[in-house]
Amino acid sequence: MTTDPEPSAGLLRYGALVTDGLRRRLATVAHDPYLAAPMADYPTRVGKALRPSLCLATCEAFGGPLADALPSAVAIELLHNAFLVHDDIEDASLLRRGEPTLHRRYGTPLALNAGDGLALQAMGTLRENIELLGPRLADRIMVEFDFMSQQTVAGQALELGWCRDNRTDLEPDDYLDLIMKKTCWYTTVLPLRVGALVGSGGTAELDPMIEFGFHLGAAFQIRDDILNLVGDPGLYGKEALGDLQEGKRTLMLIHLLAVAEPADRRWLLAYLDRDPARRPREDVARVLELMVSYGSIGFAGEFATGVARSAMTSMDAAFAGLDDSRARRFIGRLVPFMVERAS
Amino acid sequence: MTTDPEPSAGLLRYGALVTDGLRRRLATVAHDPYLAAPMADYPTRVGKALRPSLCLATCEAFGGPLADALPSAVAIELLHNAFLVHDDIEDASLLRRGEPTLHRRYGTPLALNAGDGLALQAMGTLRENIELLGPRLADRIMVEFDFMSQQTVAGQALELGWCRDNRTDLEPDDYLDLIMKKTCWYTTVLPLRVGALVGSGGTAELDPMIEFGFHLGAAFQIRDDILNLVGDPGLYGKEALGDLQEGKRTLMLIHLLAVAEPADRRWLLAYLDRDPARRPREDVARVLELMVSYGSIGFAGEFATGVARSAMTSMDAAFAGLDDSRARRFIGRLVPFMVERAS
Numbered sequence: 268m269t270t271d272p273e274p275s276a277g278l279l280r281y282g283a284l285v286t287d288g289l290r291r292r293l294a295t296v297a298h299d300p301y302l303a304a305p306m307a308d309y310p311t312r313v314g315k316a317l318r319p320s321l322c323l324a325t326c327e328a329f330g331g332p333l334a335d336a337l338p339s340a341v342a343i344e345l346l347h348n349a350f351l352v353h354d355d356i357e358d359a360s361l362l363r364r365g366e367p368t369l370h371r372r373y374g375t376p377l378a379l380n381a382g383d384g385l386a387l388q389a390m391g392t393l394r395e396n397i398e399l400l401g402p403r404l405a406d407r408i409m410v411e412f413d414f415m416s417q418q419t420v421a422g423q424a425l426e427l428g429w430c431r432d433n434r435t436d437l438e439p440d441d442y443l444d445l446i447m448k449k450t451c452w453y454t455t456v457l458p459l460r461v462g463a464l465v466g467s468g469g470t471a472e473l474d475p476m477i478e479f480g481f482h483l484g485a486a487f488q489i490r491d492d493i494l495n496l497v498g499d500p501g502l503y504g505k506e507a508l509g510d511l512q513e514g515k516r517t518l519m520l521i522h523l524l525a526v527a528e529p530a531d532r533r534w535l536l537a538y539l540d541r542d543p544a545r546r547p548r549e550d551v552a553r554v555l556e557l558m559v560s561y562g563s564i565g566f567a568g569e570f571a572t573g574v575a576r577s578a579m580t581s582m583d584a585a586f587a588g589l590d591d592s593r594a595r596r597f598i599g600r601l602v603p604f605m606v607e608r609a610s
Numbered sequence: 611m612t613t614d615p616e617p618s619a620g621l622l623r624y625g626a627l628v629t630d631g632l633r634r635r636l637a638t639v640a641h642d643p644y645l646a647a648p649m650a651d652y653p654t655r656v657g658k659a660l661r662p663s664l665c666l667a668t669c670e671a672f673g674g675p676l677a678d679a680l681p682s683a684v685a686i687e688l689l690h691n692a693f694l695v696h697d698d699i700e701d702a703s704l705l706r707r708g709e710p711t712l713h714r715r716y717g718t719p720l721a722l723n724a725g726d727g728l729a730l731q732a733m734g735t736l737r738e739n740i741e742l743l744g745p746r747l748a749d750r751i752m753v754e755f756d757f758m759s760q761q762t763v764a765g766q767a768l769e770l771g772w773c774r775d776n777r778t779d780l781e782p783d784d785y786l787d788l789i790m791k792k793t794c795w796y797t798t799v800l801p802l803r804v805g806a807l808v809g810s811g812g813t814a815e816l817d818p819m820i821e822f823g824f825h826l827g828a829a830f831q832i833r834d835d836i837l838n839l840v841g842d843p844g845l846y847g848k849e850a851l852g853d854l855q856e857g858k859r860t861l862m863l864i865h866l867l868a869v870a871e872p873a874d875r876r877w878l879l880a881y882l883d884r885d886p887a888r889r890p891r892e893d894v895a896r897v898l899e900l901m902v903s904y905g906s907i908g909f910a911g912e913f914a915t916g917v918a919r920s921a922m923t924s925m926d927a928a929f930a931g932l933d934d935s936r937a938r939r940f941i942g943r944l945v946p947f948m949v950e951r952a953s
Contacts, residue, residue: 295760296760296764299764299767299768300768301768301770302763302764302767302768305767317713345926353723353726356718356722357719358719372771374774375700376699376701376770376773376774377767377770377771379699379722380696380767381728381763381767382699383696383763384764384768386662386730387729387759387760387763390733390759391756391760392750394749394753394756396748397745400750402740406737406740406745409737410737413733413737414733416730416733417638417639417727417730417731417734420645420723420724420727420730421639421642421645421727422643424642424648424720424723424727425643425644425645426643427644427717427720427723428643428720431644431717431719431720451625491735511627553933574793580918
């Protein structure tokens with residue numbers, strides 16, 4: 268069945284189209300000093316183009332021409348970059364895609380403002396759909412973006428709030444609820460729904476995309492959290508162990524809090540009680556050791572594999588009745604890629 | 611002619627409608643922990659509601675029903691609040707509308723994210739225009755918002771960049787170019803243009819609104835800069851002298867750099883060369899003294915009065931052919947209010 272052994276060829280092909288669209292969009296601010304350069308910075312670092320590729324491929328799988336989904340795909344990628352810029356400020360992150368984060372390169376004020384600029388460009392890009400697809404479909408896509416972006420900021424708020432209030436009473440279901448909001452809606456659910464909407468000319472059944480998108484996005488996010496701990500720093504692109512420094516409520520941390528022996532748990536609670544900036548490197552390393560020795564990373568890895576398996580089933584439901592196609596096979600290959608990827 | 615001696619009655623009347631619209635919009639996030647409270651914070655502090663009132667009154671002056679401009683007015687106010695939240699982080703401001711800035715109350719991460727939430731709600735609110743006004747007019751309004759928001763981030767970038775790079779070669783025209791971008795487009799030009807667009811059902815001539823909006827907005831911003839120096843802190847609501855601490859390139863600073871005697875100018879350059887956080891209080895006070903003794907504040911005040919006078923003329927052009935109305939008189943009263951206001 269599968270002729271593309273890896274999704275990388277597809278990511279490159281779709282990614283090139285998106286890069287081109289981004290470049291055209293960002294050309295509109297090319298002459299604004301202190302704005303053009305920081306806005307173009309993240310979008311010109313090499314990323315996976317996962318979200319726009321998923322949107323474009325879904326449009327193709329539903330029988331639509333790729334060009335019809337391009338503004339939506341570009342808008343997703345612009346919004347993604349806007350979220351990354353603000354996320355990196357919020358998390359005080361050091362590295363993004365292997366280079367210094369935007370606020371380290373330009374200072375927080377100009378970086379924050381450039382993030383606003385990217386988000387506003389995304390909204391402008393979406394308006395291209397009015398002429399391309401007609402006002403009805405364009406409006407439905409805007410409704411999708413609206414709902415998605417509200418989910419994203421709600422999820423982001425939850426994650427930041429949990430850290431700020433040092434919540435240690437969380438369960439795996441809380442984590443799944445969190446990543447549905449902060450990651451899945453914009454990474455997978457929206458690209459799938461909008462791709463299907465455009466590809467089918469508004470006739471596709473969108474509900475099954477929520478379940479498939481949740482499984483696919485959860486596999487992606489759990490893998491991302493694992494890569495932050497044990498990934499190859501050269502490939503992963505963010506500073507290793509940044510999540511531990513911040514005290515992010517990942518599946519591994521929730522697992523460790525649940526299973527650690529009393530003495531280790533007390534030590535961990537004291538660690539989490541400290542200001543993130545004042546957690547010594549050796550303590551960060553000790554959290555990782557505990558996660559390894561208590562099997563927290565293995566637990567999360569198996570969880571991700573299980574979710575990816577569910578994704579195969581929910582994908583069948585979401586794409587039921589569609590012919591086999593290169594685009595559909597590409598999406599099928601994304602499922603295992605989510606949990607196998609090194610970057 | 612003028613029956614309302616003050617625009618405050620109009621501001622209260624229009625403001626009440628906008629507050630109601632804001633409340634309904636913010637109710638959609640009421641159950642999101644760590645998001646609902648910081649998002650509702652600035653919008654529930656008492657502000658002037660200047661921008662939405664200008665939009666609503668312009669719609670009425672052009673013969674349209676107030677309700678037709680309400681989503682646009684609410685969207686302007688939401689976007690304004692989003693800008694304030696991010697602006698306060700970028701400028702490290704302490705007070706807003708007489709209370710601690712949002713990032714001091716909730717921490718920078720949650721405040722930054724709430725600002726994103728407010729901006730995204732503004733975009734959602736604009737979509738209400740599709741049903742209310744039809745897709746054509748709704749799209750024209752979105753184009754206006756698009757262009758305006760790009761101008762705003764470009765202006766914001768310019769101001770932040772000038773401070774960061776410690777630019778001391780600026781002239782009054784640079785300042786006017788800056789405030790056209792960072793202030794006038796979203797404070798006056800867009801509210802006027804969108805109000806006219808909606809009120810006239812899309813037939814109004816919008817070009818003259820740019821000149822009127824520029825004069826009106828420039829008067830507003832120069833007055834704002836003056837209030838930061840010599841306003842009554844209880845009424846003004848922001849920390850006194852914050853602009854001097856930051857080294858903002860106001861008309862007063864540009865004037866002072868141009869006219870100061872060599873010794874004072876050298877001292878001022880050394881002051882500006884320091885990290886804003888490391889400028890001692892007594893030095894900040896000395897900049898104010900210099901501005902007073904070199905007549906920089908008087909210069910700016912006269913400049914604002916001159917611009918307000920031009921606004922009266924450009925308003926006549928922008929509202930030519932319209933009947934006298936309470937709404938039109940309200941806007942006429944806003945012109946002197948811009949330079950007379952204490953808050």
